[in-house]
Amino acid sequence: MAVPSRLLLCSAVVAVALLVAPGEVAAAAGHGHTHTRRLRPKKSAAAAAAKLYPANATRAEAIERQFTRWVRFVGGRLGHGTYNYNRPALTLLPARTLVVDRRPGAGDFTSIQAAVDSLPLINLARVVIRVNAGTYTEKVNISPMRAFVTVEGAGADKTVVQWGDTADTAGSWGRPMGTFGSATFAVNSMFFVAKNITFKNTAPVPRPGALGKQGVALRISADNAAFVGCNFLGAQDTLYDHLGRHYYRDCYIEGSVDFIFGNALSLYEGCHVHAIARNYGALTAQNRQSLLEDTGFSFVKCRVTGSGALYLGRAWGTFSRVVFAYTYMDNIIIPRGWYNWGDPTREMTVFYGQYKCTGPGANYAGRVQWSRELTDEEAKPFISLDFIDGFQWLRL
Template sequence: MASNIITVAQDGTADYTTVQEAIDVVPLGNKCRVVIRVAPGVYRQPVYVPKTKNLITLAGLSPEDTVLSWNNTSAKIEHHQSARVIGTGTFGCGTVIVEGEDFIAENITFENFAPQGSGQAVALRVTADRCAFYNCRFLGWQDTLYLHYGKQYLRDCYVEGSVDFIFGNSTALLEHCHIHCKSTGFVTAQSRKSSQESTGYVFLRCVITGNGGTEYMYLGRPWGPFGRVVFAYTYMDACIRKVGWNNWEKTENERTACFYEYQCYGPGSCPSKRVTWARELIDEEAEQFLGHSFIDPDPQRPWLAPMMAVKIPYSAM
């Protein structure tokens, strides 16, 4: 196991001083998990995990102390990788871009510190299957967390932002997460393209907080016409608008978007005042969204359960 642990510290006391250097030494096409232990510090550098490097774990001591931070925006990208590799615009501006499958992050903050009004400024883009995030923070304003493709599990995480700050077309389950709405906007912009796709976001037993204002935030709007989002057993404070959802100024989206709530509570939970084209699920309808099977559907080939069972402490030797 020791040979599969790489250490990072800015003061030169570890194997490498940057996270990117540690990722770069992971063998191409690696078949076993590599744990990168990141010492406390604010690492100001964009990070790229290529699709040729799977099974990487980034482990910090605490998300408050271990921060990966950069300030790219869709209009201004400075990166050690070319646009041909990472893409352009919103797609290429993530502080951290993960394209390697079976990625895990624990106790890490992903931050885009571009100021409010900078437009799209992604903290993390995930274009990879079977990724899990435990006790992580995602900090930014617009387009903070880009769950673009694949299946992702987030537990005990904190996500903040304003406009469309959890968005993309992955299949994601956010469990026991804290969603913080910093200013006027939309929590989600899920982009499912057709009713045949199994993608969507489920927020299970989460908490939504605001900045002290009332009725300034929508739960979501459909970036794709069949956008699918479920909030279940979630506390919503008064920042959530009573109508709940937005059609992105396209009435035709109201026929196809799948925006659901189930057993939510708090001053922002107002089933009787929601838009007529969003739904409160009944028990039988909600069942498919209330467990890990939403993102880990094949009991013969589970991916999430092994990730949750094998926890590698920061001090592992």
């Protein structure tokens, strides 16, 4: 039985209001921990939510923080996983499906953004947005409190959402929108899932040294997101893996410079990473800034191919952390493997590792001395779903 959207919104507002207790507007920020799973204390939902906002947060931010706590309660206590192929995830309200088709009358909406905008501002039930085959030339943004959204295409080669903004594109007030705002598809809400769809930024490969040409295909800025069978196509800064814990399986990611970047905690499993660099390029630019931050990228059973001469990663963050395990690397990999971003002091703080990789580009003999070839024990925390706490929130 369908539940009217007005009732959903009212229920959500009541739930949020009940959670905002007097004197609770300014919550203390939580502390991060090093990535040692068996030694790391569990983060409380309150600490994780409070970390996003300072103690002097505005009332609107505080309400959003409390809503995030409530969503985590739904996910953690009631077993609401991101997706579940074997059994339906438990939700407070029933799931529903919306159909997007470019042809008027063939679906519920003719654009993905219109389907997103039809959801309650505070969404509490799993909603599947099924996008039929076609190329959708539009810019999509999912707001922070529209949680539990699944976007499912008809196949990554059949369903494409594309746009062409870059960092120097004029945004509001005529100012450049920056890398953050250039995303074709921006996700700011928790428990997001994408399956069998292509996210594309159509901006061309920039010439070497060009400024302001970063063009993001997808930006994910929220926790507990999964991408299965998706393509991410762009040139510079293709996939902005910004914040949160994320899982990518059987995805194709294409770009030239720093085309997987950000400060998320992400596991890439069985993915194909393809460089289209004309000269030099870099696969990752991970932005971990502190020893206390539990973030990093792990590539397991992936393939790295393409053109140009490619660094495995550049140390965007002082404590940048990236691991490649059981991964095939073509001969495009620069023997040194890693670049310190022009700051030799970062060589003492980054964590760059390989474990049982294969292919002509995987030879560890030429790697920089400040990277490492991992032992079985060192690799263990990086090569399973434990890396992203996946057994807690990801149902396969």
